[in-house]
Amino acid sequence: MNGTLACHKGLVMLVVMKANASQDDVQAVCRKVESLGLRAHAIPGAQRTAIGITGNQGEVEPGTFEALDCVQEVIRVSKPYKLVSRELKEETTVIRFADSDASIGGNEVAVIAGPCGVESREQAFAAAERVAKAGARFFRGGAYKPRTSPYAFQGLGELGLQILAEVRERFGLLIVTEAVDHESLALVDQYADVIQIGARNMQNFSLLKRAGRAHKPVLLKRGMSATLEEFLMAAEYIMSEGNYNVVLCERGVRTFADHTRNTLDLSVVPAVQRLSHLPIIVDPSHGTGKRNKVTPLSRAAVAVGADGLIIEVHPDPDNALSDGNQSLYPDQFDSLMVEVRQIANVLGRVVAGPVANPMARRHAGAAAD
Ligand code: PEP
Numbered sequence: 215m216n217g218t219l220a221c222h223k224g225l226v227m228l229v230v231m232k233a234n235a236s237q238d239d240v241q242a243v244c245r246k247v248e249s250l251g252l253r254a255h256a257i258p259g260a261q262r263t264a265i266g267i268t269g270n271q272g273e274v275e276p277g278t279f280e281a282l283d284c285v286q287e288v289i290r291v292s293k294p295y296k297l298v299s300r301e302l303k304e305e306t307t308v309i310r311f312a313d314s315d316a317s318i319g320g321n322e323v324a325v326i327a328g329p330c331g332v333e334s335r336e337q338a339f340a341a342a343e344r345v346a347k348a349g350a351r352f353f354r355g356g357a358y359k360p361r362t363s364p365y366a367f368q369g370l371g372e373l374g375l376q377i378l379a380e381v382r383e384r385f386g387l388l389i390v391t392e393a394v395d396h397e398s399l400a401l402v403d404q405y406a407d408v409i410q411i412g413a414r415n416m417q418n419f420s421l422l423k424r425a426g427r428a429h430k431p432v433l434l435k436r437g438m439s440a441t442l443e444e445f446l447m448a449a450e451y452i453m454s455e456g457n458y459n460v461v462l463c464e465r466g467v468r469t470f471a472d473h474t475r476n477t478l479d480l481s482v483v484p485a486v487q488r489l490s491h492l493p494i495i496v497d498p499s500h501g502t503g504k505r506n507k508v509t510p511l512s513r514a515a516v517a518v519g520a521d522g523l524i525i526e527v528h529p530d531p532d533n534a535l536s537d538g539n540q541s542l543y544p545d546q547f548d549s550l551m552v553e554v555r556q557i558a559n560v561l562g563r564v565v566a567g568p569v570a571n572p573m574a575r576r577h578a579g580a581a582a583d
């Protein structure tokens with residue numbers, strides 16, 4: 215494939231607006247971009263708005279924009295990925311949620327926890343109660359499971375999504391769940407707070423584009439043999455369709471090492487942070503495949519500067535329908551939270567504290583916004 219080559223030939227421009235440019239100015243520049251048959255992506259930053267120009271129509275004359283009073287400068291983006299690049303936006307993207315004070319990419323290390331798959335209402339509720347009390351803000355659980363064997367548990371489908379919606383109502387947790395195709399993505403977009411795209415679909419470009427047209431943030435997991443550039447280009451697919459709320463997730467890559475299920479590449483965290491403004495979280499559960507390695511690697515992930523963790527926790531791992539070997543017992547998750555909280559504090563970050571009544575926190579947070 216010569217994907218990289220094609221991208222280098224594509225459009226590489228970024229229009230940086232002056233700090234005092236108005237909304238009308240931004241819109242006028244966007245209209246000008248669109249009149250050239252291209253797409254404008256206005257991304258507000260702390261100091262100024264940048265407008266990324268994408269399309270595959272060839273070069274644009276920088277002078278077209280430089281001449282405008284409201285424009286500070288026009289930059290050629292040197293990387294094949296443009297909208298995900300730190301050249302577009304200096305500060306890390308913070309993803310926020312309505313009716314919640316939880317976020318991903320801010321000072322708080324986001325913790326997403328729950329079972330691999332939603333197996334029943336009882337199982338999901340038992341997991342949710344414990345992870346919410348321990349301080350997790352987000353609940354994970356697949357309703358659509360991409361399994362190696364067609365005979366393995368495939369997930370409860372829409373019923374699983376309904377159970378997840380009940381979990382949100384009952385425990386005040388934001389819901390993260392995987393979509394595996396266009397049909398499930400439309401449903402996940404309705405029910406969940408974050409749409410997960412799994413490692414096996416990281417280069418399913420049609421699904422990525424569909425996620426780019428969805429209304430919810432996307433959690434994009436790294437493909438099991440994806441390079442950093444391929445990973446960022448997958449995020450670029452989502453952003454190029456207009457969804458700018460993308461969270462990257464390192465979940466281990468395949469190497470010759472066989473003492474763990476995958477090799478968790480923690481070095482990708484600072485590498486991503488250097489190149490991209492998107493938040494990056496770590497999945498030590500799939501990254502190691504072994505329960506006794508999840509806590510050590512969670513500590514390391516927070517220490518290396520990850521913006522969050524996604525951890526499998528099951529009320530009864532020994533009888534889990536998927537990934538029991540890597541699922542923590544709820545008591546182990548309690549200890550993990552205590553430890554990562556201390557590590558986060560050393561770095562000037564926070565992990566939400568344990569709560570007796572998670573719903574009270576949710577409403578307090580919403581009222582404070
Ligand atoms: C999961 O999070 O349940 C999952 C299937 O992860 P991955 O896509 O990283 O294998």
Ligand code: MN
Pocket residue numbers: 330331500526536537
């Ligand atoms: Mn799993």
